[in-house]
Structure formats: structure tokens, C-alpha cells
Amino acid sequence: MKFKAGMVIAGRYRVEAFHLEGGMQEVYRCFDLALERVVALKTPREGIVDKRFSRGAQMGARVVHPNVAATLDYVEEGPNRCLVEEFIEGKDLGRRLASDFAFLDPSLAAWVVHNIAKGIQAAHKVGICHRDLKPSNIMTSADGHMDIIKLTDFGIAKLAEKELEAEIEKFEQDENTLTSSSTLLGAVPYLAPECWNDWSSAGQPADIWALGAIACHLLLGKPPFGGGKGAIMKMAQAQLTGKIELKSPEWFGTHQETALLEQELWSLVHSCLQIDPELRLKADEVVQRCEALCYSAAPRKTGVIATYPHKYANGGTATAGYISVDGGGSVFFHLSEFFSAGVKPKIGQRVNFGIAAGKPKERCSPVLLLLNP
């Protein structure tokens, strides 16, 4: 850690706490003494010194949109380069997928994809590509349905470029160079095929590929080619044949209410994951498709299944049960609205859910199975 709590950087940003560590950088929660607000301060990790950090900050600063974390300041103090961004209370999507979600139900997936698409559209509109779009570069608010979704780390794409180029080169010589901590390995599942040929010439279509891969990950619970080194092999094969084969999630079609939405989302995934960059949708087209989707973006709560199945007084049972809501209260749910990729409801499972009116208890729709901590 470069900074300690209490330090004041550039005479303006007082470090409150170390927030988290990304592949290339450290993030601190700071208090901006001039404007009296909490901000995120990002600085390259110890040992990574690169002029491109400022270049990246400048790229990010050009995109001002609700779905892109606002770049507020860039300061250099001694050897330290710091990017100041708006602070988003929550976790990045990569961490959410690792700790909260096995996958997302179609409505929640549509909401996340729609917001990411808007961010990409805003960037492309001013001629900026992200080029390292992946779940860990997308910030989400901590609430159940991720009310706030913002792309971040435009800077890191640029900073990572040299590292990635070097890693790709090393990998070509020796396939054993990849370690789980490598920057490349984190990017691989979302990296467009053309990036492998020539990273620096990859442009806007690479962001669209990444969006398709992320959308696929949200629905399938894993990236289109899986993770790790296996993904590289599969990607190479796909590139050779010129097409990719994707199997839609097995749970598709088991909920009538989202059957159409599932098809539309999967078709969107396909239109983004085209080997030929020319054939992919443009950001504007992705946004248009998202704007035509019918889905529910209602707020969600979280809780734990407390009763299942429901027992009638006469001894019979119903495929329904009750969830005890985090923060208090109890709600009713029915199996038909349980999104779990085939897992049966069980007492103790963590879930998130929308709430609708009901009697004697409110009822949930939809209910999404979460990972248990």
C-alpha cells in the first residue's frame, strides 16, 4: 500500500482508507477537502510507473455520462500519479459475480447490459474505446438490483496495453507463462479475437465483443469460452473456423414470463460475439436493441429462504415458501418464479427478489438464487 489513512495528497485529498486493489492499481477512499465530498483515488501499484497513466485519465475524462465513472481530477505528487474519480459505494461486477451471483435472471441481466451499453455508446460517441472491458472494470452499487452501473478504468486499458502485449508475446513462446495473477488472464475471456492479432489496432468493435462476452457471462454464469488457459484454445479454434458455437443456458425456456426476453438477449449476445469485427453491432445499435427489450428494473431486496415447501394445514404441500427479508419481514414466493438454473429451493439459500403486493404476505417476483457466503 502506497498511502496511509490521514495522509493528504496534493494538498487536497485526505486518505480515509484503502478501498481495494485492482490488477494494476490501488484504490483509496479519500475526502476531497476542497469540495467536501468523498472521492475514489486511484494510483498505479507499487512498481508500475508509466506515463500512460495520465493518458488514460485523459481518455476517461472525455467521457461524461451517468454510466461512466466521472473523472474528477488528476494529480502528480513526487513519483505518485493519482486519478480522482467519483466514489461508488459498492463492488465491481467481477467481485459481484464471484461472491454474490452464480448468474443473473433475464430481467437483471437486461438491466446490467443496457447500462453497460449506454456507457460504451457514450465513449464511442466521443471517439474513445475502452479496450479492456471486463466485469472487474464495471462498478456496481451494493443494492440488490445494482441501481448504479458505471464503466471505469479507461486509463487502465492504456496502461495495461504494454503489459498485455508483452504477456501475449511471452505466451506465444511459452504457454506456461500465464499465472492466475496475470493481467492477461483476467482479460482473456472478454478479449475480442482481433486483439490477439494486433492489440493496438483493435477498436470500438472490441468493446462490443467484450459486452457480448459479459452478457453471456451474466446469463450463463461463465464467460463464453470459460476462463483460464482453456479459453485461449477455444478462442483460437473459433477464430480458425470463423464462427463461435454458443450453447444457451439450460434454464432458458423454463419461465414463460421471460421466454421472449431470453431469446432477445441471446440474440444480442450472438450479434456482439461475431468473429469478424465488421459484422458486430455498433454501440448505437446495441442501445437500440436494449431500449426495445421489455424487462423489469424494479428494485430488489435480499434475504434467505426460511420455509420450503409450504405445508397446508391438511398435510398437503405447495411448491411455494417464505423468504425472510434482510432487515426484517417475511415474503411469499412460488417455485415458478424461482431462477436457480435448476437448483431446487432449500431452506437457508440466499436470494434476491422483487416485491409485489400480496395477502396475507407480500409476494416476490422474480426470485434469484444467490451464492451463499
Add this chain to the structure above:
Amino acid sequence: MKLPQRYKTLTKSVLAGGFGTVIPLEDTFLRRVVLLKVMQDTANNAQLQNELKGLCKARSRHVVEVYDVILNDNGEITGVVIERLRGRDFSAFHKEAESNPQLYIKILYQLACALRDLHAVGIVHRDLKLDNFKESAAGVVKLFDFGISSSDGGYQTKQNKGTLIYAAPELYVPGATITPEMDIYALGVCAWALAHPKFPTQLLEMPPQTSGRASSISTVMPTADKQADGLHKEVIDILYACLDPQPKNRPSADQISSVLARHLSRNKHRGLFVQGMHKVFELSAKQPSVTLKIGTLGQLKVTYDGLRFSIAEVDGSVSINNVPAEPGNVLHEACVLGFGDTSLGSSRQWVTFFSSHPEVVI
């Protein structure tokens, strides 16, 4: 005024703005053009402080970003560096309003959201007007001039600095207390300014509407009964209510934003009836009415009016989420319709209803 080295002035020209001066600058650290706002009269610096607090306190996607402050040698704030909005302004929007009522609603929706976000943290803008909002390059409508915003709701104003036409009638009373309802009134005036080059004469009176209420926006904007995408009565009514001379009769910004949001999806909803694993029926603007009949258990007629799905007729024993259905009931996003009396136990039949619509992500 001495600027920190990171900022380079771009032009000698100065943009007119509320009570201060607005100067475009290049931020050489981030290589972007920003705006510097300084008070013409340094005695107004307290106002600049106020503006700053307002802007920083309200994290709204419909309010400009603040980046920096310029201090003098005594550590007092003399200037604020804010986001430059590069999108369109709305001074000539009235020319296209009539042919694009949906865009008209979308602009007002975003203004209502800005006020909702400000009012939620106790800030009254106090200077909402046509010249004080603009689109960003990404097409988001944002408020930018906070010259006289007050974070103190109980502030007693001696000088009313709001532009006159936008000033609510209660501001004409000496020592008027600044309230959020005054912003709502100004939003109602913005609705006129966006729709038409001329204000109704009653709004120009001082105090406004002394001789009677100004007519509703429906006199200059197409209405839904005449034009498919025209303004619906609910929109017309809520905009009319914004201009109510009685502050307590005006809707809140939260109410306005949710009504306008609903109207951004008008005629685009999809209502789905599902029984077991089968889709029974889909309601939409194309198929706005259906009667569901299950044997002798019960019968239900549901209609879609472009905004809501509601029960038109009930026959026999039908419940919505275990509450007996009655004509006029609205079917919410997801609900279970039970057919048959509770005494039937497991012989009752169940149909689930789901509605959704395209989500508006600005």
C-alpha cells in the same frame, strides 16, 4: 484572479451567465475544456460558496459536475470549475415541440429528476429557467446554473433574484420563505417555454395569474385524443398543477418524475398471462383487451389503456394476490390471479400475470 498553472484560458470572450462570469478553460492535466465561474461582484462570493455546496451535495445525473475551486490568498473561494456542456440548448425547442411530444416529455422528465435529486437533499434551486439547462455531449439534460441555489430551506430572501416570469406568486410577498414548491412552479413555466414562443398573458402578470389561471399546455401542444403520440391528460394535468397559485396544490418533483417516466413508456407495455408452463394471452397496445374465463370458476376482463392494465369486469370468484378482484383494480408488475372460491382448496386455478415495458435509461 490568479489561476493555478494547470488551467489555460482559451478565449478572451466571456459567456454571459446569471450573476457571474463564465470562462472556458483548458485543464492541461486532463486535457479537457472546463468552465470557470467567477462572481462579477466579489461581494457575491458567499453565493458561489452556496452554489458549490448545492452542487456537491446533490449527486444527480441531471446536474453538472463540479471539478475544482479557485481560492484567493486568504483561502476564500473565488471561482468554481465545472463541466462544460457541449450538447444542445433548448431556446428554440418550441419550434419542434409540437412535432415531438415524446422528446418534450423526456426533457421535462429529466428536469423533474434533477429537482427530485436536489429536493431530496434539501436544496432548492431557485433559478430554474430555460437558459439554465442544456444537454451534455452524451445527450443528458443537466441543470448548470446554481447562482442562487440555497441549501437552507428556511432562507429568508429579501431580494428575489429569480428571473421574473419563473417566479412563483408567493415570491411577491415580502420576506417570502424559499421552498421547493417554487422550483415546481418554475418547472411549470419551463413546460410553457419549451412548448411555445409566447407565454399566456396571465403568467406575465405581476404577481402571475392575478386575473385568473393561465390555460393549460393542451392549448398549444397536441393531445393524445388527437394525435397518437400527443400529450396524455395525466401529463397535461400534472404540468397544469405545477402552476397552481397555491404552493400546497403543486405536485412534488418525485411525483412529476414518476408520472412522466410512465408516459415515456406509453403504449409500449407488454402484459403476459401464464398458466403453469403455458402462455395464455399477451396484452399490448395492439391487443388491449382480453376476457379470461376458467370453466365455471370465474371470469375476468382486463384492459390495457396504454399506461396500466386494469380489471374491467369480474364474474364469479376471482382474486388478485388473494384479495377479491374488483373492477378498476390495477394489475401490478407481477401478480397471481386465483379463479374459484377459497373453499375449493386445491381445485382453484391460478394464472400469473406479468407486465413489463422498455426501461428508460437516460
